Amino acid sequence: MASRITFIGAGNMASAIIGGLIDSGVAPTDITATAPNASELDAIKERLGINTQADNVAAVGEADVVVLAVKPQIMRAVCEELKPSIHETRPLVISIAAGLDAATIDQWLGGGNALVRCMPNTPSLVGIGASGLYANAAVSEEQRALSTQLMEAVGIVEWVENEALLEAVTAVSGSAPAYFFLMFEAMEEAAVKLGLPAETARRLAIQTGLGASAMAQRSDHDPATLKQNVMSPGGTTERAIAHMEEAQMRTIIADAMQACADRAAEMAKELAKKN
Ligand SMILES: NC(=O)C1=CN([C@@H]2O[C@H](COP(=O)(O)OP(=O)(O)OC[C@H]3O[C@@H](n4cnc5c(N)ncnc54)[C@H](O)[C@@H]3O)[C@@H](O)[C@H]2O)C=CC1
Numbered sequence: 001m002a003s004r005i006t007f008i009g010a011g012n013m014a015s016a017i018i019g020g021l022i023d024s025g026v027a028p029t030d031i032t033a034t035a036p037n038a039s040e041l042d043a044i045k046e047r048l049g050i051n052t053q054a055d056n057v058a059a060v061g062e063a064d065v066v067v068l069a070v071k072p073q074i075m076r077a078v079c080e081e082l083k084p085s086i087h088e089t090r091p092l093v094i095s096i097a098a099g100l101d102a103a104t105i106d107q108w109l110g111g112g113n114a115l116v117r118c119m120p121n122t123p124s125l126v127g128i129g130a131s132g133l134y135a136n137a138a139v140s141e142e143q144r145a146l147s148t149q150l151m152e153a154v155g156i157v158e159w160v161e162n163e164a165l166l167e168a169v170t171a172v173s174g175s176a177p178a179y180f181f182l183m184f185e186a187m188e189e190a191a192v193k194l195g196l197p198a199e200t201a202r203r204l205a206i207q208t209g210l211g212a213s214a215m216a217q218r219s220d221h222d223p224a225t226l227k228q229n230v231m232s233p234g235g236t237t238e239r240a241i242a243h244m245e246e247a248q249m250r251t252i253i254a255d256a257m258q259a260c261a262d263r264a265a266e267m268a269k270e271l272a273k274k275n
């Protein structure tokens with residue numbers, strides 16, 4: 001990827017994507033990250049060997065791609081600061097902020113920008129990310145391909161043609177690593193109650209999550225069949241799954257994902273009202 005990429009923001013999500021890009025072969029010298037805090041910049045420079053810059057405007061000057069990776073609440077201030085420079089150089093802009101629509105960001109950047117909205121997730125750090133992407137009308141086919149290439153360097157990419165569907169993407173992948181981490185926490189706690197040492201329990205739970213994911217990904221069978229294959233009639237798994245179904249685990253997951261998508265929509269409204 002012969003593009004110079006500038007990340008505005010060097011936090012959890014930016015460093016996950018940058019780490020994944022470097023692992024996939026992007027030269028650290030083609031990547032710049034910004035943050036107001038010098039110690040944060042020193043840490044990421046030391047860890048990943050990328051360029052760092054405290055000045056957002058200077059950092060976007062030479063960039064082909066600008067990834068906006070700050071919290072949604074400060075996005076307007078950042079966009080207005082970048083507006084003159086971006087207006088001049090017209091890079092491809094990719095926003096990873098939850099709940100901030102493309103039209104609003106484009107407007108804050110002065111209008112007429114090629115803008116891709118991306119909802120990534122933190123497993124991008126280990127190259128197993130899952131991102132949803134949406135392009136506004138100004139994005140060329142070439143820029144779409146570049147966005148795909150960029151995010152495929154850290155995982156899988158799914159394009160949506162209706163921007164509102166990014167709320168569903170947030171529920172099923174953007175926020176979802178946390179659901180699995182909760183599951184690992186709960187399984188470890190329960191296994192400790194059953195007598196296993198915590199470290200052993202954690203290793204077994206995480207490896208099982210990894211194994212189940214790899215199997216589900218590679219198998220021709222759907223998850224329901226794979227689940228059934230573990231459940232010997234009258235056996236142990238059947239008892240565990242029956243308990244989960246009785247406890248309405250599917251409803252709990254559906255309600256949590258609805259709450260997540262609703263919050264993405266609510267954030268968009270809150271931010272639009274404030275600005
Ligand atoms: N953490 C996650 O799992 C995901 C986060 N996102 C989105 O990614 C964005 C960033 O989230 P995180 O990385 O989790 O937050 P974070 O708090 O870890 O990172 C924010 C970064 O922005 C920097 N920053 C603050 N003010 C700045 C300014 N004026 N100029 C430049 N940089 C500035 C901070 O120093 C920090 O490096 C958010 O908009 C969030 O919605 C999207 C998908 C997943």
Ligand SMILES: O=C(O)[C@@H]1CCC=N1
Nearest residue numbers: 097098170174175176
């Ligand atoms: O919790 C959040 O708002 C961000 C967006 C998706 C994952 N983390």
